[in-house]
Amino acid sequence: MTxxxxxxxxxxxxxxxxxxxxxxxxxxWDKVIxxxxxxxxxxxxxxxxxxSENYVTLPEADQGLFAHLIQYVRDNEKQLNEMVxxxxxxxxxxxKVDLTLRAILLVGAAEFFVNDKLDAPIIINxxxxxTRSFYDGPQVKIVNAILDKMSKVLRG
Numbered sequence: 695m696t697x698x699x700x701x702x703x704x705x706x707x708x709x710x711x712x713x714x715x716x717x718x719x720x721x722x723w724d725k726v727i728x729x730x731x732x733x734x735x736x737x738x739x740x741x742x743x744x745x746s747e748n749y750v751t752l753p754e755a756d757q758g759l760f761a762h763l764i765q766y767v768r769d770n771e772k773q774l775n776e777m778v779x780x781x782x783x784x785x786x787x788x789x790k791v792d793l794t795l796r797a798i799l800l801v802g803a804a805e806f807f808v809n810d811k812l813d814a815p816i817i818i819n820x821x822x823x824x825t826r827s828f829y830d831g832p833q834v835k836i837v838n839a840i841l842d843k844m845s846k847v848l849r850g
Contacts, residue, residue, distance in 0.1 A: 704755035706801065707824055709763040713797035723768040730764075731757070759808075766804040774800050781840040781847075795833050798825055802841045806848050814845035 708730060716726045767774060778799045791799075802821035809817065818841045825837040 701754050701756040702759055703820060703823070705757070705759035706763065706805070706820055707827070708755050708760050709767070709801045709804075710794075710797045710824060712760075712764055713767055713800050714793055717793050717797065723764075727761075727764055727768075730760070762808045763801055763804050766808050767800055770804070770807075771800070774803050777803050777844060778840065781843045783839075783843075791836070794828055795825070795836065798828075798837055799840055802837065803844055806845060814842075814849050818842055818845065 712726055712730045715721070715730075716723060719726070721729075778796065798821055802817065805812070805817050805821075806814065818838060821841055822834050822838045825834045
């Protein structure tokens with residue numbers, strides 16, 4: 695049986711990959727989005743089993759959610775970056791925030807606006823799960839803390 699939420703989760707992961715690709719490559723948003731929608735890049739994750747890395751294709755992603763998230767990040771990148779920066783506290787180590795973690799935080803913050811009817815704890819859980827797919831250190835707690843702080847400001 696297929697998890698009915700999986701296409702949404704995959705759309706979130708693809709959006710994180712696209713924001714990361716944009717930050718790393720410096721390509722235009724239109725080019726990055728086009729490459730993702732055409733399947734030229736993204737849609738894969740690295741699976742580490744028995745000390746070897748294999749690329750695994752993600753099952754279908756919800757293209758509507760992907761497009762909404764990316765559009766929101768593209769149109770509001772400066773404000774989202776300011777929100778992320780403003781959510782840091784003395785306890786959160788900025789040196790742990792690399793391009794991948796920043797992409798997760800930007801897309802997570804965007805989802806509070808794009809999916810304003812979805813409960814904040816669900817959004818936070820989705821992005822902490824995505825973070826776990828990349829990290830096994832303090833980054834999961836950082837994403838949880840920052841998105842939780844943002845949700846309280848944005849949703850009261």
